[in-house]
Amino acid sequence: MCGRYRDRRPPDDGRVQQFAPMARWTIDDVNRHAPDPKSLAAARKLARPGPWSDTGSTDTLVWGKCQGSGSTPYQVSVDLTGPAFKCTCPSRKFPCKHGLALLLLWVDGDGAIEDVTEVAGFASDWQADRVERAARTVARADRATSEPADPEARAKRLAQRLERMDAGVDDFERWLCDLVRDGLAGARQRTYEQWDATAARLVDAQLPGLADRVRSMGGDVHRRADWTDHLLTEIGRWFLAVSAWRRRDELATSQLGDLRTFLGWSVATDEVLAGRTVDDTWHLLGVHRTDDGRLQAQRSWIRGTTTGETAVVLDFAAVGGALRTAQVTGSMIAATVAFHEGAAPARATFVGEPRVTGRSTDLPAPTSFVDVLDLHAGWIAANPLVGRLPAVVRAAVAVDDRGSGLLVDVDGAGMPLAVGVDPWPLLAITGGHPTDLFVELDQGAARPLSVVVEGSLVAV
């Protein structure tokens, strides 16, 4: 190895070229990286500062957070030397529209990536676009109500549906009775396929709400330490729904609404829009989003600042599609809201396009668990079928000796965190100090969706 290469010299200077990626990109450079024209079109729509926050760039890297339809913004970064794209969105396109949009914004955003204070022009475009969409939605709703489908065909379809549901409820009742006769211990021996088969029959009978509950029970009986209590409570609730369905003619409209929600018989949008509506500024308390690989589902809890009424807005979309309610937790939303039939806290739908008027940094009327559970007892009495319920509590996040998380309120009353909630990030941001949290309570456990830390409301 002794000095054999000593006479070799670095490559001749004449061949040295300017290294292209370090120069500022052009729009054409970005266009070349689009997987297809559709992605590029989607990216162009996102290439404005509105959805972006925490943006920045170095010589080799551009990054930012893009508010998509969920509570957590997508984290996007582009490495200019590759270029390589990273994005936390579930899109299978590569690069996805967020990466392209970020580059477009960086290339042609009039300095928006460096200096996010100059967004007024873009933001107003965004606003105008949303207003236009709102107008379209209302027009669609008007058409729907003014041109009802053929009433005869409608009645026929309804009769068919009721027939299928009746048969499905009868079948399900026999299944419940068999379960009780054979004993709950036997239920634990059943395979997932057996639970799924029952769920599939319920889907065929147009009872998808029940089907979901039966399907998840297949896992719960193995996962949960309190599975006997849980299963017995659930089959009691299922039987309650069966009995209520048999006597549906005697139910009040609100009770029938709750039953339909439980069974999964959705109400047509035009029917909801024709029902009770409330005009208010709504405080978006918290958002929960799930994604089963095919479908994204989102529930957004809102509370009227004038009425104090709490409601939940549900949104569904195919994975990769856009959910309609894409507001940031803490948003104050001026909107007309149409309530579904049912006891409080009812499901609600925005009439037209909601307009964000500001952001709140806190949560309204935090209380202790005693008060929360009293309130919930009233709600459960009004609707025994109800599942998860919302609450604003003032409590400290804590972990026990085994590392399980719990909330401890000012009276020293504790509530475990729901299965799957990681207590450590919550503990880190709250430091174990009493904090206002928005939580969903379900089956004796809490799922925090937002928390007030250092004067701002943060999505969990």
Add this chain to the structure above:
Amino acid sequence: MTAIDWHDLRAAAVLGSARRPLRPTIAAGVVVPDGDTVERSMLTAAALLGVQRRSGARAVAVGGPSEPAPVDDRSEASTAATQLLELVLAGNVVRAADSMPIVEHWFTACAAAGRRVPDRSLVDVLQRAQSSAALRPLVLGVLGERGRWLARRHPAWREWASLDDEIPTHERFAAMSTKERTAALRSVRAVDPAAARALVASTWVDDRAADRSAAIGAFDVGLGPDDEPFLEHALDDGSKSVRDAAKSALDRLPDSDRGRRLAAALAPLISVHGLPTRRRVELASLPAEADTAALERDLMVGNGVTVLRSLVVHAPLPVWERSTGRTPTDLLAMTTEPPGLRDLWALAAAAQQDTAWAIAVADVTGNTAPLAQCVGPWSPEDTRRVLSIAARDRSPESRVASLAESLARCAHPSVVPVLEEWLGSLGGSPVALVNQLRRLIKILSTRTAVTEAFR
């Protein structure tokens, strides 16, 4: 009339009505309709009692909340710095395997700026430190009150971050396991090496050899001239593993007494001969009257030949330049007597982590092993020399690949334009080299971005 409660119902339902039929007539104070089947009665009771149970749910008293986190007097790292950290930890900037030098730089810069890890990043940082023991002393320096409070509550993090005070008492230290002691020493050394030495001294005479050598191993963190007396003392230890650990640490303190003793023994043996165009560097044998016993203690070797070899490897390398008035590159280019001297210099450059010699060895002989041992940081000129050595290698891609780690760790960020120029001149191939250079540019420019974010 049979009024039943939840427990009666559950007991019957678990067994099943076929084996234990139960016909409730009153459940939750409500009359269960008569004339139904046993199963329907039980289901009705389940519905009634279930609602009663749910609406009657009470939160469990768990006593007062535990002690909340104390107030931090240091403020959090800036938003820009935090975003960079999040991106790097998430593997969004460089591959996870490449992120170490950037992450280390972030923590060092954060500590130097008197800032701490922001609350929202604590979990990510603690998880990273959990999987990388080398990061822990750096992390402990920037956790702040909130981070330490959090780590003490976690079953895994508390093992290495559970010090109740930053510096444990001697009694507590004495009661720790070897693993705990090493963790404690490394974290204390990061802030106060003297206090760490005092801890080691407090248990030294009673410790087993394994504990003593582990304790000396922790001197890696914040090694400095003040450590010399203790290490010198450890050279006389009864255990070879302790002596080896002390020797290895002292090798990296060339200005120590031991270093001077070795240099003094070596200097008279060095000479340069021959015509200006054909110089030859010679190393004489140890004179008969040399105090080999003292050398054997410093070097921990036995017979004469090995002592001489070992002396070259462990005596501070600058003695060669002082004795001959020539640069390392000049010396390496000469013929040597004995012939194996170059290999010994390479070993010395690696053991002493001497950048100038490591570069010269690579420059003249092509052996880059000593460079790979460097801890840096390298000056801009040193970095440029390393790059030009790699560039003129017959296989620059394998040379850069073998130096990838030390380049990422030690290279000065100001060489990014040099790398870009090189990259531009390649025109896209060989692909392996292009990728290595891009990767290095990315690492270095991110390091610069981190530095700027803390300015």
